[in-house]
Amino acid sequence: MSATNADAAPLAPPLPAKAVNDNRAHMNPLPPSVFTLPQTAQLEALYTIIRSKETSRGDFLFYSDRIIRLLVEEGLNHLPVVARTIETPTGATYNGVGFQGKICGVSILRAGEAMEAGLREVCRSVRIGKILIQRDEDTALPKLFYSKFPQDIASRYVLLLDPMLATGGSAMKAVEVIMEHGVPEERIIFINLIAAPEGLKAFCTRFPSLKVITGWIDEGLNEKAYIIPGLGDFGERSFETVAEASQGSSRLYM
Amino acid sequence: MFDDFVDRSNLLSFQLSNGPTDGQSRLAIPALQAKKNTILVSHGRPPWYAEDGQRITDAFVIGVAGGSASGKTHVARQIVRKLGSIPTVIILSQDSFYKYHNEEELKLAHANMLDFDHPDAIDMPIFAACLADLKACKQSNIPIYSFQEHQRLVETKYLYGATIIIAEGIMSLVDPALRALYDLKVFVQCDSDVMLARRIKRDVKERGRDVDGIIDQYLRYVKPSYDTFVRPSSSYADIIVPGSNNDVAIDLICTHIREKLQERSSTFRQKIAVPLKYMSPRSGASTPESFLEDLHLTLLPQTWQVQGIYTILRDRTTSRQDFIFFADRLSTLLVECALQHLPYAPKMVVTPIDIESHGKKMDAKYVCGVTILRSGGALERGFRRVINDVPVGSMLIQSDSKSGEAMLLHLMLPNYVRFRHLAQQAYIFLLDSQIGTAAAAFMAIRILLDHGVPEDHIIFITFIVSREGGILVLKRAFPGVKIVCGAVDDEMQEGWLEGYKGEGNPEGNGRQVWVIKPGMGQIGVISYYHFHFHSVHVLRR
Numbered sequence: 001m002s003a004t005n006a007d008a009a010p011l012a013p014p015l016p017a018k019a020v021n022d023n024r025a026h027m028n029p030l031p032p033s034v035f036t037l038p039q040t041a042q043l044e045a046l047y048t049i050i051r052s053k054e055t056s057r058g059d060f061l062f063y064s065d066r067i068i069r070l071l072v073e074e075g076l077n078h079l080p081v082v083a084r085t086i087e088t089p090t091g092a093t094y095n096g097v098g099f100q101g102k103i104c105g106v107s108i109l110r111a112g113e114a115m116e117a118g119l120r121e122v123c124r125s126v127r128i129g130k131i132l133i134q135r136d137e138d139t140a141l142p143k144l145f146y147s148k149f150p151q152d153i154a155s156r157y158v159l160l161l162d163p164m165l166a167t168g169g170s171a172m173k174a175v176e177v178i179m180e181h182g183v184p185e186e187r188i189i190f191i192n193l194i195a196a197p198e199g200l201k202a203f204c205t206r207f208p209s210l211k212v213i214t215g216w217i218d219e220g221l222n223e224k225a226y227i228i229p230g231l232g233d234f235g236e237r238s239f240e241t242v243a244e245a246s247q248g249s250s251r252l253y254m
Numbered sequence: 255m256f257d258d259f260v261d262r263s264n265l266l267s268f269q270l271s272n273g274p275t276d277g278q279s280r281l282a283i284p285a286l287q288a289k290k291n292t293i294l295v296s297h298g299r300p301p302w303y304a305e306d307g308q309r310i311t312d313a314f315v316i317g318v319a320g321g322s323a324s325g326k327t328h329v330a331r332q333i334v335r336k337l338g339s340i341p342t343v344i345i346l347s348q349d350s351f352y353k354y355h356n357e358e359e360l361k362l363a364h365a366n367m368l369d370f371d372h373p374d375a376i377d378m379p380i381f382a383a384c385l386a387d388l389k390a391c392k393q394s395n396i397p398i399y400s401f402q403e404h405q406r407l408v409e410t411k412y413l414y415g416a417t418i419i420i421a422e423g424i425m426s427l428v429d430p431a432l433r434a435l436y437d438l439k440v441f442v443q444c445d446s447d448v449m450l451a452r453r454i455k456r457d458v459k460e461r462g463r464d465v466d467g468i469i470d471q472y473l474r475y476v477k478p479s480y481d482t483f484v485r486p487s488s489s490y491a492d493i494i495v496p497g498s499n500n501d502v503a504i505d506l507i508c509t510h511i512r513e514k515l516q517e518r519s520s521t522f523r524q525k526i527a528v529p530l531k532y533m534s535p536r537s538g539a540s541t542p543e544s545f546l547e548d549l550h551l552t553l554l555p556q557t558w559q560v561q562g563i564y565t566i567l568r569d570r571t572t573s574r575q576d577f578i579f580f581a582d583r584l585s586t587l588l589v590e591c592a593l594q595h596l597p598y599a600p601k602m603v604v605t606p607i608d609i610e611s612h613g614k615k616m617d618a619k620y621v622c623g624v625t626i627l628r629s630g631g632a633l634e635r636g637f638r639r640v641i642n643d644v645p646v647g648s649m650l651i652q653s654d655s656k657s658g659e660a661m662l663l664h665l666m667l668p669n670y671v672r673f674r675h676l677a678q679q680a681y682i683f684l685l686d687s688q689i690g691t692a693a694a695a696f697m698a699i700r701i702l703l704d705h706g707v708p709e710d711h712i713i714f715i716t717f718i719v720s721r722e723g724g725i726l727v728l729k730r731a732f733p734g735v736k737i738v739c740g741a742v743d744d745e746m747q748e749g750w751l752e753g754y755k756g757e758g759n760p761e762g763n764g765r766q767v768w769v770i771k772p773g774m775g776q777i778g779v780i781s782y783y784h785f786h787f788h789s790v791h792v793l794r795r
Binding site: 040041042044045047048049051052053054062066069070073076077079081084086087088089090092093094096097098099121122124222226228229230231232233237 | 557558559561562564565568569570571579583586587590593594596598601603604605606607608609610611613614615616639640642745769770771772773774
């Protein structure tokens with residue numbers, strides 16, 4: 001993102017886009033920090049493709065990338081801009097806006113990694129940190145296994161990437177870790193493909209000023225904490241590997 | 255730039271061929287053909303429609319008949335040559351319309367025992383149907399007949415976009431349905447002994463046949479057919495041209511054609527570039543806002559990101575690399591937004607954990623993209639990011655260096671558009687970087703309509719629309735076309751584009767242009783030059 005006219009005053013952030021969408025079948029009202037994409041027929045068609053178990057891996061990647069790009073675009077709209085005046089090739093003056101603020105991505109391994117390509121298509125050479133969280137078999141609580149962040153993460157806006165939000169356990173742990181590195185809650189934007197109402201509610205109650213961009217809010221969780229209807233295991237479908245650890249479904253949708 | 259080098263074989267090109275029984279001479283033609291096409295169309299096709307979007311006239315159709323080896327081909331070629339700067343000519347040969355043969359006929363044909371010189375050998379209804387389509391400026395997929403296999407092939411040859419059509423063949427004046435389509439009927443008169451002499455010379459030289467065989471065939475089929483069918487049809491001709499020393503006759507024909515074409519020509523662009531100058535002011539409503547709503551544009555939500563991207567794209571100091579990156583990002587969003595104009599239907603799928611999910615699927619049978627070159631190429635990558643599995647065609651439309659009129663220089667359409675029955679069900683995304691004068695958009699939409707694409711199946715995607723420009727006329731002419739854009743600019747300004755010396759413009763003449771203000775400059779010229787060159791190059795192969 002190119003910062004310009006640093007001395008100009010930041011403009012007001014956009015208003016919540018909720019007026020134009022009706023993604024409330026399973027959650028009404030939405031928490032004020034939750035923003036969804038406009039629930040259009042073509043978006044529903046994209047979700048239908050990636051939900052189907054008949055969809056090939058190639059199609060799964062292509063269509064999930066399309067949604068991720070839209071989610072990232074929506075997320076970026078919550079970054080500040082400044083007024084910027086330029087001259088066009090035709091010699092006219094144009095009053096536009098310039099982007100302000102540096103960003104970085106943080107993906108929650110493993111599935112979040114599959115969202116990095118989409119992020120990079122929208123934000124060239126964006127820095128991306130990683131975080132691995134798994135369930136501690138003894139305490140049944142999410143535990144940080146590994147994290148690697150850009151050094152100056154504290155001065156950046158963070159786009160947190162995790163495609164599936166089920167119980168919200170790992171996402172909340174990830175936010176905790178990022179905040180421990182000096183990033184204030186309101187500078188984190190959580191980018192998410194599918195959310196369960198239970199997890200979304202827990203997450204938003206815990207971090208009320210953290211903006212959540214989600215594409216679709218599903219019915220809920222089943223007894224194994226899978227999102228219903230969901231789309232299966234996002235990481236597995238993206239990378240086409242079945243991790244040993246995930247066989248017992250221990251970590252995936254915490 | 256590419257004017258003289260683009261292979262326009264799709265736009266026209268049907269080869270000249272002499273008579274029914276000398277079809278093998280086609281095999282020798284391909285080397286000549288490329289040359290011939292460049293002669294036929296060196297100037298592109300100017301608008302063939304008025305500001306209301308309707309076609310002004312039909313194509314001008316000339317029927318040329320005469321005995322085998324009477325010089326029909328020569329006459330047709332001379333007409334084309336003498337006309338000089340005609341836009342596009344299709345020469346349609348009767349040879350293409352030989353009937354499909356059953357096995358019995360096939361055996362006879364291989365034994366040289368099938369009478370190809372009888373009117374019944376030719377599929378007149380299809381001939382007439384193809385000619386009627388071409389005359390009405392529609393596309394036509396004409397049959398291909400193989401003289402080696404003595405059979406009609408499965409493939410067809412796509413033809414579209416002629417101003418003049420010459421239908422040529424010994425029987426071309428015999429059928430009343432065909433005769434009804436001609437604007438001018440020509441019969442090439444030649445003495446039988448001259449025709450026989452030419453025939454012997456040609457067959458011996460080109461095909462190594464012996465004189466006895468040629469004379470035998472002549473007496474058995476060619477001569478009786480000429481006397482019974484061909485010569486009597488000369489009574490329908492408007493003009494009878496001698497088979498040799500016919501310069502004066504051809505001059506007369508050309509003068510006539512030129513007059514007719516003059517009557518049909520239109521200057522189009524000036525009228526639509528700044529419509530407000532040409533149209534009576536709308537009563538009362540003059541605020542730009544209400545103006546804009548009337549146009550029913552699909553405007554991309556003006557988020558901070560979209561506004562920021564436009565600021566970068568409009569900035570004259572933006573590097574080419576940045577321009578391309580942000581143009582790709584913007585076009586991705588535009589195409590995503592444009593998808594709302596496709597139909598969707600309910601669909602149930604089963605998720606990997608075996609749960610039913612009720613969603614939607616896109617419900618269009620055929621979808622394809624068509625880029626308006628050169629500047630529409632800026633949207634192509636974004637289009638591919640969103641829709642990766644559909645054919646993408648292209649149209650090269652540029653303004654004429656002298657008149658400024660839009661000229662169709664090259665057309666490469668997907669099969670979904672080429673075949674009328676598919677085109678009628680297809681949804682087409684047209685890509686161009688801006689709608690200023692709307693001359694190119696107008697032509698592109700007219701081309702799709704000519705092919706049978708329903709108006710409300712056309713979705714035009716563009717970065718900028720000029721509120722003051724041709725959009726008003728465009729929407730009035732084609733109200734059903736959906737236009738998806740990211741920004742609406744206020745002004746159209748008359749400007750002057752410096753010319754560069756080069757092909758098609760030897761003096762380096764500049765020309766008058768209309769530019770959108772504030773605008774983004776000449777998108778095709780600045781940023782996508784190499785990209786376009788590449789894509790045109792690929793299409794030529």
